[in-house]
Amino acid sequence: MLRFALRRMVWALPTLLLVTFLVYIALRLGTDPLQSYLRTNPRASRDKIEQYKAVNGLSSNYVLGYFHWLKNFVTFNWPRSIKGSREVWPELKDALVNTIRLGSLATFLGVVIGLLVGMFAALKPGSRRDVAVNTGAFLGISIPPYITAVLFQLVFSVYWSRWFGHTLFPTSGVYPAGHTGFDLVLMLKHMALPTMVVAIQVVAVYSRYMRSSLLDVLNSDFMRTARSKGISERQILFRHGVRNALIPVVTIAALDIGAIIGGLIISENIFAYPGMGVYFLSAFGTGDFPLLMPWMVLVVASTLIFNLIADVSYAFLDPRIRLD
Numbered sequence: 001m002l003r004f005a006l007r008r009m010v011w012a013l014p015t016l017l018l019v020t021f022l023v024y025i026a027l028r029l030g031t032d033p034l035q036s037y038l039r040t041n042p043r044a045s046r047d048k049i050e051q052y053k054a055v056n057g058l059s060s061n062y063v064l065g066y067f068h069w070l071k072n073f074v075t076f077n078w079p080r081s082i083k084g085s086r087e088v089w090p091e092l093k094d095a096l097v098n099t100i101r102l103g104s105l106a107t108f109l110g111v112v113i114g115l116l117v118g119m120f121a122a123l124k125p126g127s128r129r130d131v132a133v134n135t136g137a138f139l140g141i142s143i144p145p146y147i148t149a150v151l152f153q154l155v156f157s158v159y160w161s162r163w164f165g166h167t168l169f170p171t172s173g174v175y176p177a178g179h180t181g182f183d184l185v186l187m188l189k190h191m192a193l194p195t196m197v198v199a200i201q202v203v204a205v206y207s208r209y210m211r212s213s214l215l216d217v218l219n220s221d222f223m224r225t226a227r228s229k230g231i232s233e234r235q236i237l238f239r240h241g242v243r244n245a246l247i248p249v250v251t252i253a254a255l256d257i258g259a260i261i262g263g264l265i266i267s268e269n270i271f272a273y274p275g276m277g278v279y280f281l282s283a284f285g286t287g288d289f290p291l292l293m294p295w296m297v298l299v300v301a302s303t304l305i306f307n308l309i310a311d312v313s314y315a316f317l318d319p320r321i322r323l324d
Helices: 002-033 033-040 046-055 062-074 088-122 128-142 145-164 183-219 220-230 233-263 265-270 274-287 289-317
Strands: none
Touching: 002 033, 002 062, 002 183, 002 265, 002 289, 033 046, 088 145, 088 183, 088 233, 088 265, 128 183, 128 233, 128 265, 145 183, 145 265, 183 233, 183 265, 220 233, 233 274, 233 289, 274 289
16 A cells, blocks of 8 residues: 555646646646736836746746746746736635635535435435435535525525514624634634535535435445345444445545635635635636746646545555555
8 A cells, every 4th residue: 555655646746747738738728827927017128028928937938938937837936927016825825714614515525414414315225314314415416606605695695684683693704804813713703604505515516426325335245245244234334344344435535625626616715715725716807927937837736735645545445445
């Protein structure tokens, strides 16, 4: 297993380089960094324009320009943003922390509840509770998150204020405007609505995955053999059934967790939550190349890392899988 992990890590580096190179070309073609700079800075002098081209490697072809960008990236000599000439890392770091905070909480709650609900339904297929779980999951998947977000804002803020004279949960931001310092309770109140919106989608998806996977395992030959040996149903369910049912679920979970870094674009935008999704929309809207490339690198790297984690976790869930 160790050799497998090392091989995957070695292959991850050229994969990361290839993908970032393709992303670099796509962004240069799609956003045209030079034109974006001229639109944002229409009065820039010729010297300023040439300086901007030199700093971002835009004076050379795509290959040389990519290696120029790569050298600056790995040495943390990142060019400043086009709009406002801001440092990239502080803004990117804040957005990353906010997204990880929101995405991790919502995904954890959604996956745990979804797996439990899926197990609950799979133990009695065709029963009322199975029908109820399937119906709820279908509704959760079918309703777009922006509809759920707007409904939550109306119920817990607008109408709640009319009914009780105050809002139950804030509808935007991480803290109120002008707030300074760390306040866990206040932060959780601001995160409540976007967390619920994201968690509903996650619960709906993973309850169906777990139900389907566990039903396949419970009807397999080795489970019938275990029952014929007199092993208790509880032991069969948790030692053999759930453990094997989690194997296909782990792949989806790893991909979803890795995708969190890219930002929860819809939910973050509706709730004005300053995470990676809002960061990306703002940078892409202005064609801000120095802001977009580090975002892309983080998204690609997180996907590769969590794919590796998914592959390695197979060995712990099922010893029959030989990764070496």
